[in-house]
Amino acid sequence: MERTRIARVDEVKLVRRGEQVEGTLHLTPHHLIFCHTPPPSLDELNGLPSPKSKPRELWITYPIIQTCTLRLTHHTSHLPSSIRLRCRDFTFVCFCFADEKKARDVYDSIKAWTCKLGRVEKLYAFTYQPQSPEKEVNGWDLYDARREWKRLGISEKDSDKGWRISNINLDYGFSPTYPALLAVPSAISDNTLNYAGRYRSRARLPVLTYLHPVNNCSITRSSQPLVGVRGNRSIQDEKLLLAIFSTSHSNQPHPNPCSRPRSRQSPQSSSSGSPTRDIPANLPDPETLEDQMISRTSTEDGPRVYGAQQHNLIVDARPTVNALAMQAVGLGSENMDNYRFATKAYLGIDNIHVMRDSLHKVIDTLKDSDVTNIPPNRESLMKSGWLKHITGVLDGASLIARQVAVQHSHVLIHCSDGWDRTSQLSALSQLCLDPYYRTLEGFIVLVEKDWLSFGHMFNHRSGFLSSEKWFSIENERVGGNSDSHAQRASLSNSGSGAGHALENAFLSAKGFFNKDNSSRESFVDSDGELQPYDQSSSPSNTKPTSKRTSNTSRDPPLAASPDPKHAATTKVKETSPIFHQFLDATYQLLAQHPTRFQFNERFLRRLLYHLYSCQYGTFLYNNERERVENKVMQRTRSVWDYFLGRREQFLNPRYEEGVDDNVRGKERLVLPRAGEVRWWSEVFGREDREMNGLPHSSSTEYTGFAERRHYDHPHPGKGDGGDNRATSGYPIERLDGPGDSGAKSRRRAADQAIESWLRARRRKRRR
Numbered sequence: 137m138e139r140t141r142i143a144r145v146d147e148v149k150l151v152r153r154g155e156q157v158e159g160t161l162h163l164t165p166h167h168l169i170f171c172h173t174p175p176p177s178l179d180e181l182n183g184l185p186s187p188k189s190k191p192r193e194l195w196i197t198y199p200i201i202q203t204c205t206l207r208l209t210h211h212t213s214h215l216p217s218s219i220r221l222r223c224r225d226f227t228f229v230c231f232c233f234a235d236e237k238k239a240r241d242v243y244d245s246i247k248a249w250t251c252k253l254g255r256v257e258k259l260y261a262f263t264y265q266p267q268s269p270e271k272e273v274n275g276w277d278l279y280d281a282r283r284e285w286k287r288l289g290i291s292e293k294d295s296d297k298g299w300r301i302s303n304i305n306l307d308y309g310f311s312p313t314y315p316a317l318l319a320v321p322s323a324i325s326d327n328t329l330n331y332a333g334r335y336r337s338r339a340r341l342p343v344l345t346y347l348h349p350v351n352n353c354s355i356t357r358s359s360q361p362l363v364g365v366r367g368n369r370s371i372q373d374e375k376l377l378l379a380i381f382s383t384s385h386s387n388q389p390h391p392n393p394c395s396r397p398r399s400r401q402s403p404q405s406s407s408s409g410s411p412t413r414d415i416p417a418n419l420p421d422p423e424t425l426e427d428q429m430i431s432r433t434s435t436e437d438g439p440r441v442y443g444a445q446q447h448n449l450i451v452d453a454r455p456t457v458n459a460l461a462m463q464a465v466g467l468g469s470e471n472m473d474n475y476r477f478a479t480k481a482y483l484g485i486d487n488i489h490v491m492r493d494s495l496h497k498v499i500d501t502l503k504d505s506d507v508t509n510i511p512p513n514r515e516s517l518m519k520s521g522w523l524k525h526i527t528g529v530l531d532g533a534s535l536i537a538r539q540v541a542v543q544h545s546h547v548l549i550h551c552s553d554g555w556d557r558t559s560q561l562s563a564l565s566q567l568c569l570d571p572y573y574r575t576l577e578g579f580i581v582l583v584e585k586d587w588l589s590f591g592h593m594f595n596h597r598s599g600f601l602s603s604e605k606w607f608s609i610e611n612e613r614v615g616g617n618s619d620s621h622a623q624r625a626s627l628s629n630s631g632s633g634a635g636h637a638l639e640n641a642f643l644s645a646k647g648f649f650n651k652d653n654s655s656r657e658s659f660v661d662s663d664g665e666l667q668p669y670d671q672s673s674s675p676s677n678t679k680p681t682s683k684r685t686s687n688t689s690r691d692p693p694l695a696a697s698p699d700p701k702h703a704a705t706t707k708v709k710e711t712s713p714i715f716h717q718f719l720d721a722t723y724q725l726l727a728q729h730p731t732r733f734q735f736n737e738r739f740l741r742r743l744l745y746h747l748y749s750c751q752y753g754t755f756l757y758n759n760e761r762e763r764v765e766n767k768v769m770q771r772t773r774s775v776w777d778y779f780l781g782r783r784e785q786f787l788n789p790r791y792e793e794g795v796d797d798n799v800r801g802k803e804r805l806v807l808p809r810a811g812e813v814r815w816w817s818e819v820f821g822r823e824d825r826e827m828n829g830l831p832h833s834s835s836t837e838y839t840g841f842a843e844r845r846h847y848d849h850p851h852p853g854k855g856d857g858g859d860n861r862a863t864s865g866y867p868i869e870r871l872d873g874p875g876d877s878g879a880k881s882r883r884r885a886a887d888q889a890i891e892s893w894l895r896a897r898r899r900k901r902r903r
Contacts, residue, residue, distance in 0.1 A: 141248075142241040149216075149232040150194070154509035161231060163245050166260040168196040168221075170231070197260060198250040199600050199750040200224050202499075206243040207610040209236050219243055222499065224748040226820045230507055243609070251602035254704055256757065259600060259750040261772040268781075275754075275776025276769045278577060279584035281317045287572075288347045290319055297352055298322055298383030299344060304329055308761040311339035313555065313591035315760050319344035321379035328372050335361055335370035337467060340554045342376055345586060346566045350804075351544045352384040355536065357562050357590065359554035360452075360459070363468030374474055381448040381477055381546045448546045449539050450480040453532060453557035458487070462552070478548075483532040485557050486525065488597070488712035494521045495713045502820060511826040523813055529557075530721050530808040533564035541569055541805045555592045556714045562586050564721055568806050571795050575734040576786065579722075580776050587715065591759035597714050599706035600750055606708075719744050721808075723816045729806045731792040739779065739786035741819050746775050 148161040150170055159172025174189045203222045209215065217239035218232045233239035253259065282301070285291065290299045300322045304310045310333060320329060320343055333339035340359035347354050362368060452459055452469050459469040459482065472480050497520035501512045539545050547565075551557035563586040572578040587594075594600075719740045726733045726740070747755050753772025757763050779786055796802045815827035 141245045145238050145242060147234060151230040151507055170194040197749045200748040201250055203606045204246055205608050205610055225745045247607045251604050253601055261750055261753040261756060264751050266773055270777040270781030273777045273780045275774030275780055278776055279581050284581055284585060285319055302326055312761050313338055313759045314340060315589035321383055323379045324376055332372035332376045335373045337553055342380060342548050345562050348540050353540045353544055354383060354546045355562060356380055356548045357554055357558050358550045360467050360550055360552050361470055362466055363463055364466040365463050369474050378477055446545045447543050448478040450478050451547060451549045453483045453485045453551040453561055455484045456482045485528050488556060491525060492712045494525055498522050526720050527810050527813045529560050531810055532561050533568060534807050536561060536565035537568035559587050559592045560718050563718060571804060574732055579735060589760050593758040594755040595758045596710040597712050598747060599711040601704055601706050603706040603708050715747060716744060720816050724813050725808055728809055728812055731790050732806050733788055734791045735786050736788040737818060
């Protein structure tokens with residue numbers, strides 16, 4: 137209790153939605169508890185027999201507090217001192233105090249228990265002791281990677297589907313942010329994986345996340361390649377992708393399944409350290425690999441369900457200009473001249489900063505719901521862009537699901553580091569494709585697999601340890617401290633346009649070109665979109681090993697267990713509602729297909745609450761390795777205990793079990809309808825009519841987002857014809873296609889802008 141200046145305050149008024157009640161405020165090490173007794177009912181006042189009013193309690197966990205503002209009594213005002221809380225579950229409350237000193241003591245205590253813990257191990261999850269019914273449940277046993285791969289038809293003893301389980305990352309030495317078990321093509325050896333991993337950011341190379349049970353087509357995920365301004369390439373990465381896109385024809389022998397290193401350099405390599413150095417000796421050139429694949433998919437020896445109709449797709453979730461600008465800091469996107477067996481699509485989904493700013497605008501519209509019951513301004517809600525972003529993510533997931541289920545093709549998804557937008561798209565597309573993931577247990581497995589195991593950085597994005605920037609004393613803002621509105625205004629000014637994206641990328645590169653700057657703050661954030669790499673520790677300058685410990689030397693630390701001497705805090709610029717967006721998009725699917733999901737809306741809403749409550753250990757830390765090292769399964773309870781112990785509360789009574797592709801409404805595949813995206817009013821604590829107005833009134837507000845998607849074809853004649861069903865109906869932007877003068881001019885303009893900025897930077901440094 138050393139952090140608590142005051143443990144109990146009587147005669148506190150709680151203001152919420154314009155209503156006031158008086159009660160007692162208690163401060164415990166993990167909760168803020170407000171207790172009050174409701175006023176007597178009319179029957180009690182009239183002396184009629186009626187049940188006695190029971191005391192009611194409002195519990196608020198400290199990590200769920202988004203902002204806390206202390207307003208002291210001003211000498212010109214008769215208003216009492218108050219503390220306003222905005223919580224991440226969109227609870228807005230105001231506590232009014234008669235004594236200013238007690239108000240300040242409560243504020244200081246909340247601040248100490250919220251943002252001065254210093255370590256994740258001090259959160260509530262490590263002391264929570266469950267009661268019945270969840271005490272008898274063990275949610276940690278629900279997900280097992282090998283069991284899930286076996287459900288998809290992949291096992292260590294059976295490679296008939298063209299896939300195997302690799303143990304190359306069993307000790308997390310190859311890629312610390314990836315799961316221990318990786319499903320990769322059977323034709324690719326671990327030695328090839330070792331080389332291929334050096335071409336991808338943080339060694340997050342393309343690996344399997346889903347295999348369609350009917351057509352054997354795959355969804356794989358990765359991070360962005362290290363293309364850079366030199367246009368680096370990796371033969372091993374190209375071979376890995378070719379093998380992935382060939383697995384639906386695994387009954388035929390794959391070319392050159394083994395790989396042995398050789399000393400000579402690839403023609404695209406350079407002596408200064410290209411990622412293609414020391415490549416295996418027996419790899420044919422990419423053109424030969426391409427010809428072999430095309431010939432395999434076009435032969436007519438026997439009936440085939442899938443073949444020439446395939447349009448394999450590489451999905452880059454970022455806006456086109458963002459991907460191009462990242463080449464200035466050694467990253468980028470695939471040059472499709474080297475991946476002629478696939479097509480690339482840019483989805484134009486904005487980064488974590490834009491998403492965070494969008495939600496802040498929604499909160500600003502709802503911010504006064506603690507003191508007033510006035511409905512939110514729907515025009516302000518629309519201007520926040522939140523529904524536009526949800527629609528964009530759903531649109532991308534729909535493209536991926538159609539590509540796999542309808543076009544019978546393989547899809548590789550990546551964004552920057554492959555743990556934010558990639559997780560959203562991967563999980564949502566699987567939700568559309570597989571009825572199992574639309575059950576309660578299946579959805580839990582999906583979250584465990586594509587979010588937790590694949591390294592979505594929950595600690596960074598959710599800000600469990602809070603920040604002092606989220607606490608303020610209103611009268612002290614006059615002294616020059618930036619308030620939250622000014623901070624949000626600065627974020628909103630960054631925008632998401634092409635010019636601002638280039639400018640932000642250039643500015644973030646200052647740490648890359650300024651070797652004297654040792655501060656990681658100049659490298660912006662771990663979203664990877666603005667994260668430069670040091671060429672002196674380029675992956676090609678380090679010889680591969682069977683255990684990839686050398687890879688982490690070039691990457692900034694990813695929230696490993698903090699030094700006890702240095703308290704950890706939240707970096708506000710790294711927070712973003714990425715998982716919230718996924719749940720919101722899932723809600724849209726549930727609302728549009730109410731009979732196809734076993735769980736209900738309340739399940740999603742409570743899952744969002746427990747993401748921030750820190751009552752359970754499931755979402756703590758940033759990746760699987762950190763949870764294993766900190767023994768989360770042994771020291772905390774799983775959040776799934778809460779849901780499985782109360783299973784009946786989260787089931788959808790309208791759910792219809794069974795799949796029949798010949799019966800309308802029972803098909804395996806479900807797809808979102810972009811025109812019907814609407815506000816998830818329940819999660820914002822509002823009625824549907826307050827946020828959505830008349831039924832379907834929002835259907836015309838957010839349409840036409842398909843135009844934000846851009847396609848990148850390797851060359852004309854192979855995948856970009858007018859009858860190409862994979863891309864029909866969508867505008868095409870060929871960035872590298874031969875004969876596309878518009879794309880070439882855009883690329884030249886981008887290169888000239890980068891070169892101009894670099895020259896200006898050099899001149900400034902010489903001065």
